[in-house]
Amino acid sequence: MPNTNRVFLSPPCLSGEEQKLVGEAFASNYIAPLGPMVDRFEKDLEDLTGYKHVVALSSGTAALHLALRCLGIGPGDEVWAATLTFIASLAGANYQGATTVFIDADPATWCLDPQLLEEALREAASRGRLPKAVIPTDLFGQSCDLDAIVGICDRHGIPVVCDSAEAVGARYKDRHAGKGARAAALSFNGNKIVTTSSGGALASDDAALISLARKLSTQAREPVPHYEHVAIGYNYRLSNILAAVGCAQLGDLEERVRHRRWVFGQYMEYLANLPGIQFMPEAPYGTSNRWLSVIVVDAGQFGASREDIRLLLERHNIESRPIWKPMHLQPVFAGSRCIGGGAVSERLFATGLCLPSGHALTDRDIQRICDLIRSLCRTVN
Ligand SMILES: Cc1ncc(COP(=O)(O)O)c(C=O)c1O
Numbered sequence: 121m122p123n124t125n126r127v128f129l130s131p132p133c134l135s136g137e138e139q140k141l142v143g144e145a146f147a148s149n150y151i152a153p154l155g156p157m158v159d160r161f162e163k164d165l166e167d168l169t170g171y172k173h174v175v176a177l178s179s180g181t182a183a184l185h186l187a188l189r190c191l192g193i194g195p196g197d198e199v200w201a202a203t204l205t206f207i208a209s210l211a212g213a214n215y216q217g218a219t220t221v222f223i224d225a226d227p228a229t230w231c232l233d234p235q236l237l238e239e240a241l242r243e244a245a246s247r248g249r250l251p252k253a254v255i256p257t258d259l260f261g262q263s264c265d266l267d268a269i270v271g272i273c274d275r276h277g278i279p280v281v282c283d284s285a286e287a288v289g290a291r292y293k294d295r296h297a298g299k300g301a302r303a304a305a306l307s308f309n310g311n312k313i314v315t316t317s318s319g320g321a322l323a324s325d326d327a328a329l330i331s332l333a334r335k336l337s338t339q340a341r342e343p344v345p346h347y348e349h350v351a352i353g354y355n356y357r358l359s360n361i362l363a364a365v366g367c368a369q370l371g372d373l374e375e376r377v378r379h380r381r382w383v384f385g386q387y388m389e390y391l392a393n394l395p396g397i398q399f400m401p402e403a404p405y406g407t408s409n410r411w412l413s414v415i416v417v418d419a420g421q422f423g424a425s426r427e428d429i430r431l432l433l434e435r436h437n438i439e440s441r442p443i444w445k446p447m448h449l450q451p452v453f454a455g456s457r458c459i460g461g462g463a464v465s466e467r468l469f470a471t472g473l474c475l476p477s478g479h480a481l482t483d484r485d486i487q488r489i490c491d492l493i494r495s496l497c498r499t500v501n
Contacts, residue, residue, distance in 0.1 A: 127438040127489070130311040130412060133376065133479030137368035145364040153338075155360030157367060162321070164370050168288075169296045169304065171323035173330035176358040176366075177337055180285040180307025180320035184255070185212030186333040186356065187281045187303045187322055193218050193252050200240075201255035202232040202264070202283075203446040203458050204465035208307075209257050209283045210447060221251065222448045224460030229403045230468060231264035232256040236460040238272045245276055254280050258287035260443075260474070261313070261380070261411035262403060263297040270300055281305065288314045289377040290409040297406065303329060308362075313376050313411050314369040316362040379479050380410040386483060387413050387475060390490035394497050396421030400472075412474040414443060419471075423498025426473045432492055443472035 145157045158176050165174040177183050193199060195217035201210050203222035210220045223240070226233035237254065244250050254273050256264040266282060273280050284290075284298030285307035291297060298304030303326070308319035324330050335341070340353030358366075384399070391397050396418035402408050419425040426442065433440045446465040448458035476489060 125437055127476045127481070127485060128478060129439045129441055129474060129476055131478045131480070132310050132315045132317070135368050135372045137371055138365050141364040141368045142361055145361050148360075150360040153355075153357035153359050155363070157360045157363035158358060161358070161363040161366045161370075164367060165306070165321050165323065168370065168373070169306075169323045170299045171304065172325045173327055174321050174323045175330050175334045175337060176363055177320045177322060177356045178358055179208075179318055179356075180283075180305050180309065181208040181211055182337070182354065182356040183305035183307075183320040183322040184208060184281065184283060185215050186336055186354075187305060187329075188212045188216050188218070188253060189336060190329045190332045191253055191279055191281070191302070197252040198249070199253050199255060200237070200251040200459070201447070202257045202259070203448045203462055204230060204259060204444055204468060205257040205283065205447065206285070206444055207447065207450070207452075208285065209255055213253075213255070218252070220447070220453065220456060222446070222453075222456060222458040222462070224458060224462050225259075225465045225468065226265075227464050228401060229259075229262060229265065230400060231259050231262060231403075232269065233460060233464070234265050234268040234272060237269060240459040241272060241276050241278070250276050251278060254278055255283055256280065257283040257285075258290060258297045260400060260414055261287050261290050261409035262400070263287060263290055263292035263406040263408070265403065265405060266292055266298070266300045279303075285309075285320070286312065286411045287409060288312065289373045290411075291407040293405055297409075298323070302326065308366055308369075313380065313409055314366065314373060316358065316366040316369070319358050319362050319366060321358075376479060377409045380413075380477055381408075383477050383481055383486060384410040384413045386486040387415070387490065390487060391415070391493060394422065394494060395499055396423070397493075411477065413477045414472055414474050416468065416471040417473060422496070424496035426471050428496055429473060429493055432496060433489065436492060438476060438489060438492070440476065441474045443469055443474055445469050
């Protein structure tokens with residue numbers, strides 16, 4: 121139901137160029153899952169990520185699935201992934217029949233803890249039961265410590281697929297988030313910093329991997345005039361119309377990141393000095409795109425819980441959301457293993473709240489949200 125007064129968590133934001141480029145797509149008559157806008161979008165994404173090859177796809181979930189299929193992951197294999205993430209990070213591993221094992225978060229970054237990974241891989245190597253892939257997530261726009269993770273995995277010959285779905289425009293060291301893995305997945309879902317309404321991409325320096333992903337994304341059609349198939353593929357390609365939206369959205373990405381970071385800074389300023397409120401830390405090695413502004417609430421110190429805040433905001437027609445529920449706590453993964461136990465991500469889930477972070481938010485909106493939060497604080501009332 122459209123609700124114009126509602127403050128959403130992360131609604132789509134138009135750059136103003138979308139209709140023009142969509143018009144060009146219509147004029148070219150490429151109303152199809154291929155065409156000049158798809159080519160341009162892929163080139164723009166290569167320039168952005170620094171990866172040599174990019175295939176544009178129908179979703180980030182499709183990108184993650186294809187990466188694992190291209191790496192030959194199958195039944196009986198283990199795939200290790202961050203537990204603090206969205207389920208799409210692991211859906212592909214499950215489509216492929218692999219077993220998922222989770223790794224707890226580093227409290228300093230909230231992303232996959234490289235130290236836990238290192239210890240667990242050493243132990244797995246001694247048992248002769250290494251995972252076939254590792255999937256860290258760039259959480260809420262903050263890059264994981266990719267060099268550390270890739271370095272550890274390289275020692276065991278394990279490919280890393282970085283889930284950078286939330287991190288378009290974020291930086292890791294001197295490069296785009298996700299660059300340095302065997303492959304990285306991006307999402308252009310409607311709630312992301314860059315949207316094509318629904319869409320995604322897989323990026324890699326491995327030409328053969330992207331070429332296979334491209335083929336599998338178009339029903340694994342063989343390059344002959346008739347329809348010939350030696351494998352079963354998928355219909356995972358991005359429409360040329362949606363790629364036009366993506367090209368327009370990438371045009372002002374820097375401004376999008378700047379605004380999200382500004383929103384985060386305003387929350388920090390207005391909520392400063394409130395007891396029991398802390399903010400998602402920013403790792404020193406990178407620049408988060410602050411896709412979502414996230415706080416953690418110590419109910420004892422603050423005087424109200426994360427859920428009290430969420431419900432108060434909801435009563436004022438303001439959307440907020442608990443942070444991702446860790447995968448090892450999900451009923452669908454009941455009984456699965458979580459390396460490190462999972463206490464860090466469980467605590468973050470119990471206390472973390474994502475606040476409205478969209479591009480249209482004004483200083484007044486943020487002040488209003490912060491005033492409501494402040495009204496629940498024990499020491500203020
Ligand atoms: C961490 C993470 N991984 C994967 C995805 C999947 O992307 P999509 O919705 O484009 O399939 C998302 C977002 O939806 C996400 O937040």
